[in-house]
Amino acid sequence: xxxxxxxxxxxxxxxxxxxxxxxxxxxxxxxxxxxxxxxxxxxxxxxxxxxxxxxxxxxxxxxxxxxxxxxxxxxxxxxxxxxxxxxxxxxxxxxxxxxxxxxxxxxxxxxxxxxxxxxxxxxxxxxxxxxxxxxxxxxxxxxxxxxxxxxxxxxxxxxxxxxxxxxxxxxxxxxxxxxxxxxxxxxxxxxxxxxxxxxxxxxxxxxxxxxxxxxxxxxxxxxxxxxxxxxxxxxxxxxxxxxxxxxxxxxxxxxxxxxxxxxxxxxxxxxxxxxxxxxxxxxxxxxxxxxxxxxxxxxxxxxxxxxxxxxxxxxxxxxxxxxxxxxxxxxxxxxxxxxxxxxxxxxxxxxxxxxxxxxxxxxxxxxxxxxx
Amino acid sequence: xxxxxxxxxxxxxxxxxxxxxxxxxxxxxxxxxxxxxxxxxxxxxxxxxxxxxxxxxxxxxxxxxxxxxxxxxxxxxxxxxxxxxxxxxxxxxxxxxxxxxxxxxxxxxxxxxxxxxxxxxxxxxxxxxxxxxxxxxxxxxxxxxxxxxxxxxxxxxxxxxxxxxxxxxxxxxxxxxxxxxxxxxxxxxxxxxxxxxxxxxxxxxxxxxxxxxxxxxxxxxxxxxxxxxxxxxxxxxxxxxxxxxxxxxxxxxxxxxxxxxxxxxxxxxxxxxxxxxxxxxxxxxxxxxxxxxxxxxxxxxxxxxxxxxxxxxxxxxxxxxxxxxxxxxxxxxxxxxxxxxxxxxxxxxxxxxxxxxxxxxxxxxxxxxxxxxxxxxxxx
Numbered sequence: 108x109x110x111x112x113x114x115x116x117x118x119x120x121x122x123x124x125x126x127x128x129x130x131x132x133x134x135x136x137x138x139x140x141x142x143x144x145x146x147x148x149x150x151x152x153x154x155x156x157x158x159x160x161x162x163x164x165x166x167x168x169x170x171x172x173x174x175x176x177x178x179x180x181x182x183x184x185x186x187x188x189x190x191x192x193x194x195x196x197x198x199x200x201x202x203x204x205x206x207x208x209x210x211x212x213x214x215x216x217x218x219x220x221x222x223x224x225x226x227x228x229x230x231x232x233x234x235x236x237x238x239x240x241x242x243x244x245x246x247x248x249x250x251x252x253x254x255x256x257x258x259x260x261x262x263x264x265x266x267x268x269x270x271x272x273x274x275x276x277x278x279x280x281x282x283x284x285x286x287x288x289x290x291x292x293x294x295x296x297x298x299x300x301x302x303x304x305x306x307x308x309x310x311x312x313x314x315x316x317x318x319x320x321x322x323x324x325x326x327x328x329x330x331x332x333x334x335x336x337x338x339x340x341x342x343x344x345x346x347x348x349x350x351x352x353x354x355x356x357x358x359x360x361x362x363x364x365x366x367x368x369x370x371x372x373x374x375x376x377x378x379x380x381x382x383x384x385x386x387x388x389x390x391x392x393x394x395x396x397x398x399x400x401x402x403x404x405x406x407x408x409x410x411x412x413x414x415x416x417x418x419x420x421x422x423x424x425x426x427x428x429x430x431x432x433x434x435x436x437x438x439x440x441x442x443x444x445x446x447x448x449x450x451x452x453x454x455x456x457x458x459x460x461x462x463x464x465x466x467x468x469x470x471x472x473x474x475x476x477x478x479x
Numbered sequence: 480x481x482x483x484x485x486x487x488x489x490x491x492x493x494x495x496x497x498x499x500x501x502x503x504x505x506x507x508x509x510x511x512x513x514x515x516x517x518x519x520x521x522x523x524x525x526x527x528x529x530x531x532x533x534x535x536x537x538x539x540x541x542x543x544x545x546x547x548x549x550x551x552x553x554x555x556x557x558x559x560x561x562x563x564x565x566x567x568x569x570x571x572x573x574x575x576x577x578x579x580x581x582x583x584x585x586x587x588x589x590x591x592x593x594x595x596x597x598x599x600x601x602x603x604x605x606x607x608x609x610x611x612x613x614x615x616x617x618x619x620x621x622x623x624x625x626x627x628x629x630x631x632x633x634x635x636x637x638x639x640x641x642x643x644x645x646x647x648x649x650x651x652x653x654x655x656x657x658x659x660x661x662x663x664x665x666x667x668x669x670x671x672x673x674x675x676x677x678x679x680x681x682x683x684x685x686x687x688x689x690x691x692x693x694x695x696x697x698x699x700x701x702x703x704x705x706x707x708x709x710x711x712x713x714x715x716x717x718x719x720x721x722x723x724x725x726x727x728x729x730x731x732x733x734x735x736x737x738x739x740x741x742x743x744x745x746x747x748x749x750x751x752x753x754x755x756x757x758x759x760x761x762x763x764x765x766x767x768x769x770x771x772x773x774x775x776x777x778x779x780x781x782x783x784x785x786x787x788x789x790x791x792x793x794x795x796x797x798x799x800x801x802x803x804x805x806x807x808x809x810x811x812x813x814x815x816x817x818x819x820x821x822x823x824x825x826x827x828x829x830x831x832x833x834x835x836x837x838x839x840x841x842x843x844x845x846x847x848x849x850x851x852x853x854x855x856x857x858x859x
Binding site: 126 | 492494495496498499501505508518547549593595662
């Protein structure tokens, strides 16, 4: 429960403001470590965002007299004291990001936008610089020049891994293949502090296989963000067989600190979302192969019938058909279940180099953006 | 009632920022109060102009949010919404409320950069009729494209005229440190490369959407040497859908608001020395110049082609850069227009100062002319 107080007149503000409306001096942020419940209500009426009822809304009062509202998922009584502890280790951690692909850039954008210092590592100096320019361009849509300058000061780019020594947590988002990922993870780890957490953004490789490359597999787990990480709220979190309890807990805490909703999943192939999505895409491709309907019609029917924002074929084009085929191959290989294997039409598209939006053609043909 | 006076003005930079709405509003409020030489305890009432707090940020009831910037203070306040004219209408309400309240604070504030792309276009489209226009996909570029088509057909207005408006307003914005595109140089080549948004309007015919806030302190009594009288304040309205109006080359509500403001002030268009008009699209500036009587119907292009609407021209229009290049922080836009006029009339506009500015006109439009406000400031 943060509050901002004026050092001169002692007025308290509930918002992060730059100054006191009366005294025009900078405010001091206070974060009371504990507060007492002074009033409480059990809420039985669900609303969007608060579907699970009952829950409890408590009016809290800190020792200094600051008041705020908190949501509890369990019953409490007036007079109970709640401890908030010091700010979590996840708050404003220095974060390393490995990889300059779409997800690496999106993650860096998310982290920088939320005030973190970021160490961004990529092997190619040109690709790293191109990704950096694109990231700054994207942030300039939501920040002024001063804020962009501050972001640049919080961003370190490195074509090696040495700068990772200052990171509290490092998220790997390089190509979705086992050996390259293992190599990058192992090299990154040698430069990291021994207490720092290393997470992979893998969408479905085996956590334990990846952990084999590491000296400290207990500090390693999965943070699977969704594209674009700046806007998608889900993070699938998963752990390996030797991940420590504190690392396990940190994954969820860190995801929440980024404004995300972590969902804990078992370290099974493709986790929850891709395991559900890939068969849907594959079946839509099969429908196309069998002439059940045209691509546009399949997508329209799924959008309207299942209330999905985008049809499966258009979504596959957006993800990249090569990525889709990799995930499906991996699912089929690791489960031994051939029904997961990519359909022939998907394979032939990839063989022809039609990888979706990024190449201008997949299940659809994309016109180049005008004026760009 | 005595003539209302603007005692103080404040404005943030318009443009993308990650500052919260509260921070932006406070910055503008403190600037306006400081400019007026007053403190928070001197405010008798507050009116907040805002359009999209609900759909963009899930935040309605903004007058109360802004009241949170004044902990312990309980004063009358309310929020005004009239789409892109929210700011101008808030000022008009403030002028009327001076019959009861001595000193009134007007705050316009908007955050636009949290929502992007199609969702933002949909939200802005809420200023159009849900049944008559939104259902047909008539978003705002499309609305103003129909206005441009009609103006071209009837008066021979050309895409070159639209480009001249864009080039002028971008050049003016380069002189205004608070403008969205203060640092962006826009050339003919940039304009040529802009994609079609809704034919005939291209990218550089459209204003950006901005984050920002602006504030004014109004009083029925003059205070200090820098206060500026409001000579006329008027609002008018019309059917929301363009299809329900007899004309597409003019906004009857703007003409009516202008007529009322001129009548109150005893002034005529010939008395106006500069105008800030609602150029959400380049065609809108052309229509505005005609609607407020600075040119006869179909003849705004004569002024524009002759350079007479430039800062050093006979009747400078949008010396601030307008919405087109100064930025459009929707609820703040109408309030920001008065910030500009007051700054100009005080002779404090720096590099973009209009020489000999005596009477300023502000023209603020909601939707495609469904609501319009016109204000006249200064003195002969």
